[in-house]
Amino acid sequence: MEATAEKKPVPVNRWLPYWAVFQYDVHQTLRSWVYRVWVLAVLLATVGFLLYRFGLTQEAGVVQQASKLFSYLLQGTVLGSIAFVVVLTGSCISSERGTLADSVLSRGISRYQYFLGKWHARLATVLGAYLSLSVAALIGSLVLVHADVTLDGSLVALATVGGLLAAVVTAGVAVSAMSNSSLLSVASLWAVLYGGGFAASWFLRNSDASPGHVLERLPNILCGYYDLQSLATLMAWSAALALTVAIVGMVFFSRRDV
Numbered sequence: 356m357e358a359t360a361e362k363k364p365v366p367v368n369r370w371l372p373y374w375a376v377f378q379y380d381v382h383q384t385l386r387s388w389v390y391r392v393w394v395l396a397v398l399l400a401t402v403g404f405l406l407y408r409f410g411l412t413q414e415a416g417v418v419q420q421a422s423k424l425f426s427y428l429l430q431g432t433v434l435g436s437i438a439f440v441v442v443l444t445g446s447c448i449s450s451e452r453g454t455l456a457d458s459v460l461s462r463g464i465s466r467y468q469y470f471l472g473k474w475h476a477r478l479a480t481v482l483g484a485y486l487s488l489s490v491a492a493l494i495g496s497l498v499l500v501h502a503d504v505t506l507d508g509s510l511v512a513l514a515t516v517g518g519l520l521a522a523v524v525t526a527g528v529a530v531s532a533m534s535n536s537s538l539l540s541v542a543s544l545w546a547v548l549y550g551g552g553f554a555a556s557w558f559l560r561n562s563d564a565s566p567g568h569v570l571e572r573l574p575n576i577l578c579g580y581y582d583l584q585s586l587a588t589l590m591a592w593s594a595a596l597a598l599t600v601a602i603v604g605m606v607f608f609s610r611r612d613v
Contacts, residue, residue: 372464376472444527529604
Protein backbone atom coordinates (compact mmCIF):
# COMPACT_ATOMS: atom_id res chain seq x y z
CA MET A 356 0.00 0.00 0.00
CA GLU A 357 1.42 3.28 -1.04
CA ALA A 358 0.96 6.20 1.27
CA THR A 359 1.13 9.55 -0.30
CA ALA A 360 1.77 12.48 1.94
CA GLU A 361 0.65 15.78 0.68
CA LYS A 362 3.12 18.54 1.25
CA LYS A 363 1.56 21.60 2.68
CA PRO A 364 2.71 24.83 1.10
CA VAL A 365 5.00 26.85 3.31
CA PRO A 366 3.52 30.28 3.98
CA VAL A 367 5.73 33.04 2.67
CA ASN A 368 5.78 36.38 4.41
CA ARG A 369 6.67 38.83 1.66
CA TRP A 370 7.23 41.62 4.17
CA LEU A 371 9.70 39.68 6.28
CA PRO A 372 12.73 41.40 4.61
CA TYR A 373 11.16 44.80 5.32
CA TRP A 374 10.66 43.85 8.97
CA ALA A 375 14.26 42.62 9.21
CA VAL A 376 15.60 45.93 7.82
CA PHE A 377 13.30 47.87 10.16
CA GLN A 378 14.45 45.97 13.25
CA TYR A 379 18.11 46.15 12.34
CA ASP A 380 18.00 49.88 11.62
CA VAL A 381 16.16 50.65 14.87
CA HIS A 382 18.77 48.68 16.80
CA GLN A 383 21.58 50.38 14.88
CA THR A 384 20.15 53.86 15.45
CA LEU A 385 19.64 53.33 19.16
CA ARG A 386 23.29 52.30 19.47
CA SER A 387 24.52 55.27 17.43
CA TRP A 388 26.59 57.82 19.34
CA VAL A 389 24.85 60.64 17.44
CA TYR A 390 21.46 59.45 18.67
CA ARG A 391 22.65 59.02 22.25
CA VAL A 392 24.38 62.40 22.34
CA TRP A 393 21.24 64.04 20.95
CA VAL A 394 18.94 62.48 23.55
CA LEU A 395 21.36 63.20 26.40
CA ALA A 396 21.92 66.82 25.32
CA VAL A 397 18.19 67.52 25.05
CA LEU A 398 17.52 65.83 28.39
CA LEU A 399 20.23 67.78 30.23
CA ALA A 400 19.14 71.06 28.65
CA THR A 401 15.53 70.41 29.62
CA VAL A 402 16.38 69.54 33.24
CA GLY A 403 18.66 72.56 33.56
CA PHE A 404 16.06 74.94 32.14
CA LEU A 405 13.31 73.59 34.39
CA LEU A 406 15.50 73.85 37.49
CA TYR A 407 16.45 77.41 36.59
CA ARG A 408 12.81 78.43 36.16
CA PHE A 409 11.83 76.67 39.37
CA GLY A 410 14.58 78.47 41.28
CA LEU A 411 13.44 81.77 39.79
CA THR A 412 9.93 81.10 41.01
CA GLN A 413 11.07 80.18 44.53
CA GLU A 414 13.53 83.03 45.01
CA ALA A 415 11.96 85.94 43.15
CA GLY A 416 8.35 84.88 43.37
CA VAL A 417 7.88 85.18 39.61
CA VAL A 418 4.83 83.25 38.48
CA GLN A 419 5.77 80.87 35.67
CA GLN A 420 3.09 79.69 33.26
CA ALA A 421 3.42 76.09 32.12
CA SER A 422 2.22 77.00 28.62
CA LYS A 423 5.06 79.48 28.03
CA LEU A 424 7.62 77.30 29.75
CA PHE A 425 6.74 74.20 27.74
CA SER A 426 6.55 76.17 24.48
CA TYR A 427 10.12 77.39 25.07
CA LEU A 428 11.22 73.83 25.72
CA LEU A 429 9.39 72.50 22.67
CA GLN A 430 10.84 75.13 20.36
CA GLY A 431 14.31 74.65 21.77
CA THR A 432 14.04 70.88 21.48
CA VAL A 433 13.02 71.02 17.83
CA LEU A 434 15.45 73.73 16.74
CA GLY A 435 18.31 72.16 18.67
CA SER A 436 17.54 68.71 17.31
CA ILE A 437 17.60 69.60 13.63
CA ALA A 438 21.39 69.21 13.33
CA PHE A 439 21.31 65.76 14.94
CA VAL A 440 18.31 64.67 12.88
CA VAL A 441 20.04 65.77 9.67
CA VAL A 442 23.07 63.62 10.50
CA LEU A 443 20.94 60.64 11.60
CA THR A 444 18.77 60.62 8.50
CA GLY A 445 21.14 62.03 5.89
CA SER A 446 23.55 59.13 6.27
CA CYS A 447 21.17 56.22 6.83
CA ILE A 448 21.43 54.84 3.26
CA SER A 449 24.36 56.68 1.69
CA SER A 450 26.72 55.44 4.42
CA GLU A 451 26.02 51.83 3.38
CA ARG A 452 26.71 52.36 -0.31
CA GLY A 453 29.94 50.33 -0.23
CA THR A 454 28.31 47.15 1.14
CA LEU A 455 24.74 47.65 -0.04
CA ALA A 456 24.81 45.49 -3.17
CA ASP A 457 26.67 42.51 -1.66
CA SER A 458 25.17 42.39 1.83
CA VAL A 459 21.56 43.39 1.23
CA LEU A 460 20.30 43.87 -2.28
CA SER A 461 21.80 40.62 -3.60
CA ARG A 462 19.42 38.71 -1.33
CA GLY A 463 15.67 38.30 -1.34
CA ILE A 464 14.73 41.90 -0.66
CA SER A 465 13.53 44.56 -3.01
CA ARG A 466 14.83 48.09 -2.97
CA TYR A 467 11.36 49.33 -2.13
CA GLN A 468 11.28 47.22 1.02
CA TYR A 469 14.78 48.33 1.93
CA PHE A 470 13.86 52.01 1.55
CA LEU A 471 10.61 51.62 3.47
CA GLY A 472 12.36 49.75 6.27
CA LYS A 473 14.98 52.49 6.62
CA TRP A 474 12.42 55.29 6.38
CA HIS A 475 10.00 53.85 8.92
CA ALA A 476 12.80 52.91 11.32
CA ARG A 477 14.18 56.48 11.35
CA LEU A 478 10.68 57.85 11.81
CA ALA A 479 10.06 55.52 14.74
CA THR A 480 13.34 56.28 16.52
CA VAL A 481 13.35 60.06 15.97
CA LEU A 482 9.65 60.64 16.67
CA GLY A 483 9.76 58.21 19.59
CA ALA A 484 12.58 60.18 21.21
CA TYR A 485 10.81 63.46 20.45
CA LEU A 486 7.55 62.33 22.03
CA SER A 487 9.25 60.81 25.07
CA LEU A 488 11.33 63.93 25.77
CA SER A 489 8.39 66.25 25.09
CA VAL A 490 6.06 64.38 27.44
CA ALA A 491 8.75 64.38 30.15
CA ALA A 492 9.25 68.14 29.67
CA LEU A 493 5.49 68.73 29.83
CA ILE A 494 5.17 66.75 33.06
CA GLY A 495 8.09 68.66 34.55
CA SER A 496 6.51 71.97 33.55
CA LEU A 497 3.20 71.02 35.15
CA VAL A 498 4.85 69.89 38.38
CA LEU A 499 7.19 72.85 38.88
CA VAL A 500 5.11 75.82 37.75
CA HIS A 501 1.52 77.02 37.42
CA ALA A 502 -0.46 74.57 35.28
CA ASP A 503 -2.50 76.38 32.65
CA VAL A 504 -2.33 73.92 29.74
CA THR A 505 -5.13 71.70 28.51
CA LEU A 506 -4.97 68.09 27.39
CA ASP A 507 -6.34 68.74 23.91
CA GLY A 508 -4.05 71.74 23.44
CA SER A 509 -1.01 69.68 24.44
CA LEU A 510 -1.94 66.86 22.05
CA VAL A 511 -2.50 69.29 19.17
CA ALA A 512 0.81 71.05 19.82
CA LEU A 513 2.75 67.77 19.98
CA ALA A 514 1.07 66.47 16.83
CA THR A 515 1.72 69.68 14.89
CA VAL A 516 5.41 69.87 15.75
CA GLY A 517 5.75 66.12 15.25
CA GLY A 518 4.33 66.45 11.74
CA LEU A 519 6.97 69.05 10.85
CA LEU A 520 9.70 66.86 12.31
CA ALA A 521 8.43 63.83 10.34
CA ALA A 522 8.75 65.83 7.12
CA VAL A 523 12.38 66.63 7.99
CA VAL A 524 13.13 62.96 8.70
CA THR A 525 11.54 61.88 5.43
CA ALA A 526 13.52 64.46 3.46
CA GLY A 527 16.71 63.20 5.10
CA VAL A 528 16.08 59.57 4.17
CA ALA A 529 15.10 60.49 0.60
CA VAL A 530 18.18 62.66 0.06
CA SER A 531 20.36 59.92 1.54
CA ALA A 532 18.91 57.42 -0.93
CA MET A 533 19.77 59.71 -3.84
CA SER A 534 23.30 60.67 -2.73
CA ASN A 535 26.60 58.90 -3.23
CA SER A 536 28.19 59.87 0.08
CA SER A 537 27.11 60.86 3.58
CA LEU A 538 28.85 64.24 3.37
CA LEU A 539 27.09 65.11 0.13
CA SER A 540 23.80 63.89 1.57
CA VAL A 541 24.05 66.01 4.71
CA ALA A 542 25.10 69.12 2.75
CA SER A 543 22.27 68.61 0.26
CA LEU A 544 19.77 68.12 3.06
CA TRP A 545 20.78 71.40 4.70
CA ALA A 546 20.26 73.15 1.36
CA VAL A 547 16.85 71.50 0.95
CA LEU A 548 15.77 72.44 4.48
CA TYR A 549 16.88 76.06 4.19
CA GLY A 550 15.40 76.43 0.71
CA GLY A 551 12.19 74.66 1.63
CA GLY A 552 11.83 76.64 4.84
CA PHE A 553 12.31 79.93 3.01
CA ALA A 554 9.83 78.92 0.30
CA ALA A 555 7.24 77.81 2.89
CA SER A 556 7.64 81.06 4.85
CA TRP A 557 7.16 83.13 1.70
CA PHE A 558 4.28 81.06 0.33
CA LEU A 559 2.41 81.00 3.65
CA ARG A 560 3.49 84.43 4.91
CA ASN A 561 -0.12 85.69 5.17
CA SER A 562 -1.57 82.40 6.39
CA ASP A 563 -2.16 81.15 9.90
CA ALA A 564 -0.82 77.79 8.73
CA SER A 565 2.73 79.14 8.44
CA PRO A 566 5.21 77.09 10.52
CA GLY A 567 6.68 80.27 11.98
CA HIS A 568 3.28 81.55 13.08
CA VAL A 569 2.41 78.19 14.61
CA LEU A 570 5.60 78.11 16.66
CA GLU A 571 4.93 81.65 17.88
CA ARG A 572 1.41 80.67 18.96
CA LEU A 573 2.43 77.54 20.84
CA PRO A 574 1.55 79.01 24.30
CA ASN A 575 -1.99 79.76 23.10
CA ILE A 576 -2.30 76.33 21.49
CA LEU A 577 -1.23 74.64 24.73
CA CYS A 578 -3.91 76.58 26.60
CA GLY A 579 -6.56 75.34 24.19
CA TYR A 580 -6.88 78.49 22.07
CA TYR A 581 -6.15 77.31 18.55
CA ASP A 582 -7.62 77.22 15.07
CA LEU A 583 -7.94 73.53 14.32
CA GLN A 584 -8.55 74.14 10.62
CA SER A 585 -5.29 76.05 10.08
CA LEU A 586 -3.30 73.50 12.10
CA ALA A 587 -4.92 70.63 10.20
CA THR A 588 -3.96 72.40 6.96
CA LEU A 589 -0.35 72.65 8.09
CA MET A 590 -0.24 68.98 9.10
CA ALA A 591 -1.86 67.99 5.79
CA TRP A 592 0.77 69.95 3.86
CA SER A 593 3.52 68.33 5.94
CA ALA A 594 2.12 64.85 5.32
CA ALA A 595 1.70 65.49 1.59
CA LEU A 596 5.22 66.86 1.33
CA ALA A 597 6.68 63.91 3.24
CA LEU A 598 4.79 61.38 1.12
CA THR A 599 5.81 63.08 -2.14
CA VAL A 600 9.47 63.28 -1.13
CA ALA A 601 9.41 59.64 0.00
CA ILE A 602 7.95 58.44 -3.31
CA VAL A 603 10.50 60.44 -5.32
CA GLY A 604 13.38 59.13 -3.20
CA MET A 605 12.13 55.53 -3.35
CA VAL A 606 11.65 55.55 -7.13
CA PHE A 607 15.05 57.16 -7.68
CA PHE A 608 16.70 54.64 -5.34
CA SER A 609 15.08 51.71 -7.13
CA ARG A 610 16.65 52.73 -10.45
CA ARG A 611 20.10 53.90 -9.46
CA ASP A 612 23.34 51.93 -9.31
CA VAL A 613 24.68 50.97 -5.90
